[in-house]
Amino acid sequence: MNRFLTTTLVLLFVSLGASAQTEEPIHYKITVPAGADLTLDGTLTLPDDTKKPVPVVLLIAGSGPTDRDCNSGYGLKSNAFKMLADSLVKQGIAVARYDKRGSGTNLQAAIKAIKPEEHRFDFYVSDAVGFIRQLQADKRFAGVYVAGHSEGSLVGMLAAGQTNAKGYISIAGAGQNIVEVMKAQGRQANSKELQAEVDAALDSMRAGHIVHPKNPILKAQLSPSQQPGLISWMQYDPAVEIKRYKGPVLIINGKNDLQVAVGEAELLKAARPDAKLVLFDEMNHILKNAPANRIENIKTYADPKLPLTPGLATAIAQFVKQH
Structure with a gap:
C-alpha cells in the first residue's frame, strides 16, 4: 500500500472515530452578586446521530480552581471530567461541564469581578441552577441529571432540588458539615x-x-x-439537604480516596436509604485507580493519561437510563 493511501485511511479512521460525538460551547452570565460582570464558559458534549432526545448530565467540579476538565494550576492535571464526559457520550448520554467561578477561562476575570470577601457558597448554586435551566429548556434533552464532585456534590444537591432535576449523583461528596x-x-x-x-x-x-x-x-x-x-x-449539612431532594439518588465513592472517606458516602446513604451506593475498591479522589499509599496516590493527580476507574462511567450511565 502506498504511503499516500495509508495516510488517507488513517485520517479517515480518525475522522470516523471523532464523529461519534460533537462538542459545542455553552455559557452562563452570572446573576449574583448584583452588578458583577462575569460569564462562565463550558462544554456540551453530545452523541452524534441521535434521532430522539437524550439524557444530559451536568457535571459540577469540586473545590479550589478546578476547571471543567478536572485540572487546575496547582498541579492537578487529571482530565478526569473530560474522560468521564467522553465515556458517557459513548453510552448515549450527553454531558455539560463548565468552569466554575475562579477557574479555567474565567480565573482572572472572576478575581476582578468579585472581591474574595463578597463570595458566598450560594453563588455556586445559583450558577449551577442557571446551567440546569438552560439544559431543561433545550428540546434535545429528555431529562437533566446533576452530578457533583467533592464540593460540587453539595452544590449539585442544592441545585437539583431547586430545579427538580430528574436525578442527582454525588461523587466523592461529603456526608456531613x-x-x-x-x-x-x-x-x-x-x-x-x-x-x-x-x-x-x-x-x-x-x-x-x-x-x-x-x-x-x-x-x-x-x-x-x-x-x-x-x-x-x-x-449546610449534606445529610439534611439530600433528604429535601425528592428525585432518585446515586452515591459514588472510592475506597482509596484520601480526601473524602467512604464514611462520608455512607452518611449520605443513611440519610437517603433509597439511594444507590456504589463503592470502588481502588478509586481515589480524582476518579482513577490508585494505591492507598499517600505519596503514590497523590502522584496520580498529575497523570492525565491514567484512565478512569473501570466501571465508573457505566455505573452512572445505568443510573441515568434506569430513571
Whole structure:
C-alpha cells in the first residue's frame, strides 16, 4: 500500500472515530452578586446521530480552581471530567461541564469581578441552577441529571432540588458539615496543638464569627477575606439537604480516596436509604485507580493519561437510563 493511501485511511479512521460525538460551547452570565460582570464558559458534549432526545448530565467540579476538565494550576492535571464526559457520550448520554467561578477561562476575570470577601457558597448554586435551566429548556434533552464532585456534590444537591432535576449523583461528596470534614482532614497532618487551634477556629466560624488565628500556618489558610465564603458553606449539612431532594439518588465513592472517606458516602446513604451506593475498591479522589499509599496516590493527580476507574462511567450511565 502506498504511503499516500495509508495516510488517507488513517485520517479517515480518525475522522470516523471523532464523529461519534460533537462538542459545542455553552455559557452562563452570572446573576449574583448584583452588578458583577462575569460569564462562565463550558462544554456540551453530545452523541452524534441521535434521532430522539437524550439524557444530559451536568457535571459540577469540586473545590479550589478546578476547571471543567478536572485540572487546575496547582498541579492537578487529571482530565478526569473530560474522560468521564467522553465515556458517557459513548453510552448515549450527553454531558455539560463548565468552569466554575475562579477557574479555567474565567480565573482572572472572576478575581476582578468579585472581591474574595463578597463570595458566598450560594453563588455556586445559583450558577449551577442557571446551567440546569438552560439544559431543561433545550428540546434535545429528555431529562437533566446533576452530578457533583467533592464540593460540587453539595452544590449539585442544592441545585437539583431547586430545579427538580430528574436525578442527582454525588461523587466523592461529603456526608456531613464541611467543618467536620476539615477537622478530619487536619488530623491527618497536624500536631495535636495545631489541630486544637484548628478545631476552635472552625467551630467559631460555623457559629458565624470571623476568627484571627495566631498560628502562621492557620492564619494563611483562614485569611479574613476568605472566611465569609467558608462561613456560608458551613451553614449546610449534606445529610439534611439530600433528604429535601425528592428525585432518585446515586452515591459514588472510592475506597482509596484520601480526601473524602467512604464514611462520608455512607452518611449520605443513611440519610437517603433509597439511594444507590456504589463503592470502588481502588478509586481515589480524582476518579482513577490508585494505591492507598499517600505519596503514590497523590502522584496520580498529575497523570492525565491514567484512565478512569473501570466501571465508573457505566455505573452512572445505568443510573441515568434506569430513571
